[in-house]
Amino acid sequence: MRLFDKRIISHFDYLLIIFVLPLIFLSYHLISETNEQLAEKQIFYYTIAIFAFVVVFLLPIRRKIRIIPILYWLGIILLLAVEFWGITKLGAKRWIYIPFLGTTIQPSELIKPVFILMLGYLIQQKPPSVNGYNLKEFAYFSFYILLPFILIAKEPDLGTALVLLFVGYGILFLIGVNWKIWASIFLIIGISSPFIYTYLIKDYQKKRIVDFLSEKPSYHVQQSIIAIGSGGLIGKDSEEATQTQLKFLPIATSDFIFAYFVERYGFLGAIGLIVLYTLLIFHLLSMNFYFKEDYIVRAFASGLALLIFFNMSINILMVIGFAPVVGLPLPLFSYGGSSFINFIVTFAILENLLAFRYMNLYSYERKL
Secondary structure, eight states: OHHHHHHHHHTSOHHHHHHHHHHHHHHHHHHHHHOHHHHHHHHHHHHHHHHHHHHHHTSOTTTTGGGHHHHHHHHHHHHHHHHHHEEEETTEEEEEEETTTTEEEOHHHHHHHHHHHHHHHHHHHSOOOTTOBOHHHHHHHHHHHHHHHHHHHTTTOHHHHHHHHHHHHHHHHHHOBOHHHHHHHHHHHHHHHHHIIIIISOHHHHHHHHHHHSSSOOHHHHHHHHHHHHTTTTOOOGGGOHHHHTTOSTTTTTTTHHHHHHHHHHHHHHHHHHHHHHHHHHHHHTHHHHTTTOHHHHHHHHHHHHHHHHHHHHHHHHHTTSSOOOOOOOTTTSSOSHHHHHHHHHHHHHHHHHHTTTHHHHHHHHHO
């Protein structure tokens, strides 16, 4: 039993923890500087996340891998339930009230790890040929990608829906799809873009695009750019970070926490933070080379990398005025429980898939 336990721990990916911990420490430091009450709540979220990580890491995911489609369809049922019994906040119906717990859940957040896991499961069942997936196989995977996209976009939560869409097709791109299919898709999107903008995008989403394209950015973005500019090369002390301390910078601990970080640590700090994210993303993508035959690890690691990349990129571009404000948090950095716990659970699933990849061999040796 001891040998078995040591082997499991020996395949644990410690580099992931090394890359993630600085993000958590920096985030907590900024939140505690701004609001001690929020910092206390964030400690509570950290505690739940650690507990969730341990529980998920110990689950027999590989042994019970056939349960993944059931979890996926449960997620789809929850997204459908939002349409009929969802709670509306700020004009969007995204939450379901849980009467026994007296709280709400957001199915669009819960389905993210299950969505990536489902694609990994499907790819493991149907590995690509030498030339990549053909049109029939591409359509098969597209069904499982487009279904949650449509349901989440309808809430409406176009930001989350688009991230899932890009993650899903990004996984297929990395695993292998015939190049002719991608060429056809880009051509169709180019031709149909005017129709999509005119008939499929809601008025408030069009307003965000118009505001983004206009010469003058919104008040939030203006204050964010001022905060970033005032940080200079090396940043300011906490007391001198007036954009945040005097409440000019909106949502400084959540959506616009990157602007606060740059105000405190300057251009060099911003570069350091982006480099840290880049190292984490490239480490996850490198698993495509180390585990060429383990498609579920490849797909899940790639999906997690893309999830972090798109959330990080959109958030930072939004904060500096290069993208519309869509309310996507900075991964593992912005204040809040749902997104943070969800990412930690996703990391736990990947660590589980890595650590227990020789489970059958260990069980066989123990029987002997």
